[in-house]
Amino acid sequence: MELSDGLRVILKGHLGWGKCRLDCFAGMLLALVRLKRMNLTQLALAFASQAGQKSRYRRLQRFFQEVVFDYDAIARLIMQLFDFYSKSYYLTLDRTNWKWGKKNLNILTLGVVYKGTAIPVYWLVLNKQGNSNQRERIALLQRFIARFGRQGIFGILGDREFIGDQWWQWLSDQGIPYLIRMKENQLLTAHQGHERPVRSLFADLEVGKSRLLRKRRRIGEQWVYLSGMKLDSGELLILAGNQRFSQPLEIYGLRWEIENLFQCLKGRGFHLEEMRMTRYFRIKKVMALLAIAFCWAHKTGEWKHQVRPLKMKKHGRPEQSLFRYGLDYLTDSLLHGFQKIADKFRLLVLFLCPPGMIVVDGQNPEIIALKT
Template sequence: MAEVLFGILQAESTLHRKIALHIDREATPASITRMVARTFHETNLTPQDVCDVLLPLLPSGKLTFVMDRTNWKFGSHDFNLLVLGVSLGGVVLPLTWKVLPHGGNSDMRGRMLLVGLLLKRLPARRWAVLIADREFIGQEWFSFLRDRKIKRCIRIRQNTLLDDEPARNAFEDLKPGEVRSVFEQVWIYGSPMQVVATLSPRGERVLVASDLSVWNTLTTYRLRWNIECTFSAMKTRGLNLEQTHMTQPDRLSRLFGLLSLALAWMVRIGEWRAEQQPIPTKKHARPAISRASYGRELLCAALRWGKTTFYTHFALLKSPFPTPERRKTQPVRY
């Protein structure tokens, strides 16, 4: 499995034949390719195994969690993964996931299953908030989170009822860049929550329901973008998850688990490297390179050229991430 992981990092691909080119064995390319295939067919790598590796890397204190889906097509086959992870280092590190047997939205039971599994490893007192997009709404789901004392920061649809009125009616005259909230908590899907709205520069109305203060709601919700950075690093702009030809759910789950370990390692090295050599900032005030890519540069160079720095990078898998900087927050009670 380690050989395959190193091969994926260097090949930036999940195709077996490309991974095989980066595995040094006294065997034919066809034989090494079959070995790569057997790794995913026979190795029992589960989300719980990945969680066991990643949990010691998490900083102490409360953590921000994000749930979302990633999907793509290969021919007529739909690939669809529901992912729950922790926001660190500008990405979301997947801690548990489920391969959905269909295209389209996830179901309520699948979401509850992932949250329940993670609560067994990280109790609710470690959850600062759970962030999610408009897909993840519904009275049963909102009540499930509230009953487990998990604070919510979830975007809602414009036709969602605030008390008895559609949300769009409360924010009809929003201007681009303006932030507005309802005067006090309103009932949303059976729960009293705060609602904050803004209008994007493109004119799209963004409505977020949360258990946080008005001050913190939109700032927290922006962290949802970190999971898009995760999918980007795992897919086209990184390790090319969508190149895989594997369609069996258990094999796809193992591949995603291996990529999750690779991502965590890359980001951890990127964090360590940024402490010594800060990432340059471009004119638009964004980093010139992601932490994941910043770390992968060093890791792949060490793997490709057999550098002794590899052992330093490997040791970082036992070193927790630095604690994220906390913005000023306000206490919240149910």
């Protein structure tokens, strides 16, 4: 059985497409891993088919034009891959944006904090330039909670963009803890209704020092716990939360893991900026392809790290991310051939299926049955 056939068998149980569309998606997934370029012209060159290059390119175009995606099914697949159903986790929310010509491409992404990165679960393509609004954030979280519940959520982390009375009140009503960075000039309501900038509570901090305020302060209509730290740049890092976190600054540091995700989707991985699509629904489909490719590469990196651990540098971080470690292995294997036929099927069994769903014959490694 070829690798593309194995991918089709696995993905069929989640995506519900027919053979032709599954073959196309699996072919794009393999081409993307080979080339590390999210560009249809380039993917068509690496797409395995006996058709001519122009015909392959047109087939990929039609796929993103016509095929209907079930994003809830894709989210379930991703949550299952990392066994998040049985874990508790922090969620992080952020945007990545760039321009293609005069068109602003702007994607709001909700991810699960995981081993130095964020695993993308849901995303919303914003048909505008600039920040998301409170309604868009609530809609994204509502969709997540409707599918996976709120019981596994330790909290949600966000940058200075993610403030607002309605948004914060909704999170509190849902029983979801949040830890959001604030702008230094954000006004708080002091005694007798007087307002002053929130930075006034932390202005006397020295560089590298932090402070956690025990009493809540009123920001807009919300009562929040505040903490702050003066960074090496002299800027203040001020956090607001609807509950008391024991180590808010350390926890908020996990928010940066979604920046690592965006770097993997862009310059350090799949070069998303090379995509030449500008239509809302097609970009959302491209993100689904990228999310599955990212998860496959990351899971492969986790396995490789167990087999041959990454070297640690002097600053205490590994020489590569788990994502890049796995992606380089997959790319090398696809371009130069797997050393053993068993390796090909091990990747399918370990990284695109939950435990216990696939039966493999050890003597003649191939997928025999897909358990229900």
